[in-house]
Amino acid sequence: MLTFFSCKKIAKLISDSQDQTLPWQSRLVMRMHLFVCKYCSRFERQINHIQEMLQQSSIDDLQSQQELSIEAKQRIQSTIQQKMDQ
């Protein structure tokens, strides 16, 4: 019975459970599989880590190599100035 629920199917349930509450039957099947499958358990743990990483990160960490060029800053600044002077 447990093998009917393949890792591929369970992985999808794990992913879905991150975004919505699963029906209790799916949750039960998922938990039972996780109890015996170390790979799916790792998957669950690791996507939780990824979620935590994203929530603890700042946009500056994630895109540190990007920044507004001096030209763009000046352009935007003067557009704001113009609007304020109107």
Next chain:
Amino acid sequence: MSNHTLSNPQEWVDQYGDYLYRYAYMQLRDQQLAEDIVQETLLAALQAQNKFSGKSTEKTWLTGILRHKIFDYLRKKYREQAHLQMPEQTDTVAVDFYFDNHDHWEPKPKSWANPRASLEEKDFWHQFSKCAGKLPDRVSQAFNARLIDETPYEELCKILNISSTHLGVMLHRARLQMRQCLEQNWFHK
């Protein structure tokens, strides 16, 4: 407690320009477009100063306006260019890639030693962005909007012009891809 005030708009570019640009670039992946949206955001904020309640910080408020503008842009794009978008099948096939024909993990996920410690390392974030950069545009937008902004499912479906089933497959694909990329390039290089 509503105790936040706005600073002089003339200081907004210096204070928040890079931050807003990074956020926009992360979602839009286009320099010109990101610059334009930052400008639109600050101009809109200029007009809407009297609507600032003070309950959030100035930065949060500006980011909220930016997010709305990004979502408006994407909503329009994915409606007008619906015919150019990858169907659900593309993401389903991408998911299959992580399993063998007996539906077992292939390759098998390895154990990660002390993932929290990695967060302190600048190189880690560089690798994280590289991995995120490999996600296709719409998948990346879904992933960011869901995991960072916690955009509700239904709203995200409307913005990206996809069914909720498709969104589920897309997010699953993103998680599988990110997990494997981080494992192969960082945790088990």
